[in-house]
Amino acid sequence: MTTGTTTVEVRQLSPGASAIEISGDVTAASEGPLMDAYASASATGAKVIILDFGGLDYMNSGGIGLLVTLLVRVQRQGQRLMAVALSEHYRQILALTRLDEAIAIHATAADALAAAGV
Amino acid sequence: MSKNTTATDGAAPPEAPAAPPRSSAANWSKPVDRLAVGAVPTRAMNLNVEGRRLVGPVQGFGQLWQKRYRVRLEGADASPEQVISTWKGEFGTFWPKGNSFYGPITGIAPGDVALLNLAAPGGQTLSTGVLVIYADDESFTFMTPEGHMFAAWITFSAFLDDLAPVVQIEVLLRANDPLYEVSMALFGHRQENAFWMATLHNLAARFNVDATATLEQTCVDRRRQWKNAKNIRHNAAIRSTFWMATHPRRWFRRTGAA
Numbered sequence: 001m002t003t004g005t006t007t008v009e010v011r012q013l014s015p016g017a018s019a020i021e022i023s024g025d026v027t028a029a030s031e032g033p034l035m036d037a038y039a040s041a042s043a044t045g046a047k048v049i050i051l052d053f054g055g056l057d058y059m060n061s062g063g064i065g066l067l068v069t070l071l072v073r074v075q076r077q078g079q080r081l082m083a084v085a086l087s088e089h090y091r092q093i094l095a096l097t098r099l100d101e102a103i104a105i106h107a108t109a110a111d112a113l114a115a116a117g118v
Numbered sequence: 119m120s121k122n123t124t125a126t127d128g129a130a131p132p133e134a135p136a137a138p139p140r141s142s143a144a145n146w147s148k149p150v151d152r153l154a155v156g157a158v159p160t161r162a163m164n165l166n167v168e169g170r171r172l173v174g175p176v177q178g179f180g181q182l183w184q185k186r187y188r189v190r191l192e193g194a195d196a197s198p199e200q201v202i203s204t205w206k207g208e209f210g211t212f213w214p215k216g217n218s219f220y221g222p223i224t225g226i227a228p229g230d231v232a233l234l235n236l237a238a239p240g241g242q243t244l245s246t247g248v249l250v251i252y253a254d255d256e257s258f259t260f261m262t263p264e265g266h267m268f269a270a271w272i273t274f275s276a277f278l279d280d281l282a283p284v285v286q287i288e289v290l291l292r293a294n295d296p297l298y299e300v301s302m303a304l305f306g307h308r309q310e311n312a313f314w315m316a317t318l319h320n321l322a323a324r325f326n327v328d329a330t331a332t333l334e335q336t337c338v339d340r341r342r343q344w345k346n347a348k349n350i351r352h353n354a355a356i357r358s359t360f361w362m363a364t365h366p367r368r369w370f371r372r373t374g375a376a
Contacts, residue, residue: 028288058142061252061259061273065290068175068271072182072339089142092149096251097261097271102176 023055028062054085167247178269178292
């Protein structure tokens with residue numbers, strides 16, 4: 001039986017950047033919380049959205065699919081999407097799916113902010 | 119700082135001990151730079167897969183579509199895990215006639231590469247393939263290579279809904295190049311939908327259920343990614359047609375045509 005919870009927390013890092021801190025599992029069932037978090041993160045006028053995967057336990061292909069739909073929304077708003085605190089395993093998954101060509105990967109939020117210049 | 123709603127897709131009873139965190143490491147394919155095709159039957163047209171890179175929705179050209187095909191196996195005596203196990207083991211047998219899936223005989227597992235020979239208009243055959251990027255007991259996901267009609271992820275899954283197993287195919291796709299995008303508008307979407315609806319109908323019949331699949335589709339992104347128009351250089355339909363034209367004897371032998 002598939003079980004799991006997704007917890008997301010939004011934090012404004014700078015006037016131009018917000019972080020969505022993801023904990024638990026990311027599956028297709030995570031769409032609601034993730035998109036709600038994105039709406040909150042964007043409400044401050046952020047131009048950079050950072051997904052912090054430091055608390056991620058598990059992600060299946062349904063979760064990866066959500067990153068694409070999130071990416072479309074981000075790009076539509078003229079924003080940039082970045083990912084930080086990925087384990088080596090999930091870095092490889094973003095490389096396998098070639099999502100890393102659209103979502104910049106950094107070790108920490110500070111690195112991401114420096115790269116984005118916000 | 120704000121905290122958003124927690125989503126739960128299944129909750130353990132409060133008194134149950136905490137389960138160890140799940141790991142998806144064994145469910146994902148290892149990183150792949152270029153695809154490698156294993157042994158395939160001599161009757162198969164083996165083109166457009168060896169040495170190709172994977173392409174997903176980010177690398178495609180056309181509008182981004184999300185499609186969900188579902189069929190409910192009302193009355194079937196099977197769990198979602200049993201349905202997926204059967205589907206993995208007999209995957210190609212549920213496809214409409216004229217379409218062939220040449221995958222490992224051991225079934226479908228992360229990292230497997232399968233060759234596809236697909237019926238195309240005018241009696242042609244399109245040779246392409248897929249890589250299994252993810253598989254667990256309840257789902258498996260394909261990713262497509264350069265030249266395939268789609269830059270896509272296709273997830274096959276089963277779950278319980280009110281005690282009955284529901285089988286789902288979810289496709290997140292962009293047409294890979296401008297030629298395919300035009301084809302999709304003219305007949306491709308219709309053909310794609312018919313293909314998967316028939317597949318689900320055949321799968322349901324395997325469990326003695328006569329049911330018609332349903333479809334929900336959404337254009338997630340209407341913008342075309344013109345920077346990826348150059349994907350046409352890999353177009354498997356063009357390459358397959360050229361191969362058949364230049365290898366008529368092999369093609370006739372393969373199809374059994376007079």
